[in-house]
Amino acid sequence: MITLAHISDLHIDGGARSRERVEQVMAYLNGIAGSLDALVVTGDLTEHGAVGELEEARALLSGRLSVVSCPGNHDVGEGRAAFRRVVLGEKAAGEAPVNAVHRTGGGAVVLCDSTVPGEAGGLLSEETLEWLEETLTGLRGTPVVLGFHHPPVPLHVPYVDGIAMQGPDRLAVLLSRHPQVAGLLCGHAHTPAATAFAQRPLLVAPGTVGMSPLPWEDARSAYETHPPAVAFHVLDDAGRMTTHYRTAPRQAR
Secondary structure, eight states: OEEEEEEBOOOBOSSHHHHHHHHHHHHHHHHTGGGOSEEEEESOOBSSOOHHHHHHHHHHHOSSSOEEEEOOGGGGTTOSHHIIIIISOOSOOOSSOOOEEEEETTEEEEEOOOBOTTOSSEEOOHHHHHHHHHHHHHTTTSOEEEEOSSOSSOOSOHHHHTTSEEOHHHHHHHHTTOTTEEEEEEOSSSSOEEEEETTEEEEEOOBSSOOOOOTTSOHHHHHHHSOOEEEEEEEOTTSOEEEEEEEOOOOOO
């Protein structure tokens, strides 16, 4: 069994609000770290991708948990090299897509880079799809959770749907060859959501910095009043994904 915590869209910008909300989430998660295999962060750790913001995000996420992350569109404003170097600690800081495999708890978390530098919307490049095919082929028989930043299906939040992942059919065809992928994780939408893609559950993390309003909600109220939240994904020995959403309790002062 694999138990993952999942957050997204921290949007660290050097300000107090984004920092305090991440601190609130991490205090909660570090307190239960012994029950978790890893923390998955599906992008937009920062607002501008500046080195100082990336350094602050890395520091805030450090603690008792193993943290695995992929970039979001805000993280590559100055290129992918800074994300590789600062967040992932890679010495080779190239501009190729930031794709990685993390083995944990008898399974694997596979994270793909869906960013398109200079654009808010996303796409899995040919390079990434070829890498993913090869990676999943090598993981046959191993339970896999696949993650990226951009949702590959409409979430019925108009602004988000306008900057979602383009060309998702290519991913669906690829996944049809790899039944060991039990579920998919993403962010970008700033709202907890659960739907399906390629006959698998697609689970969207809450936005740590704030919640996107649903079409029937007041925009200011939704963003400012919802506390930061976390998704917990349990992949059991039957290959079934179960997800729970929890708000992070406010820290005592």
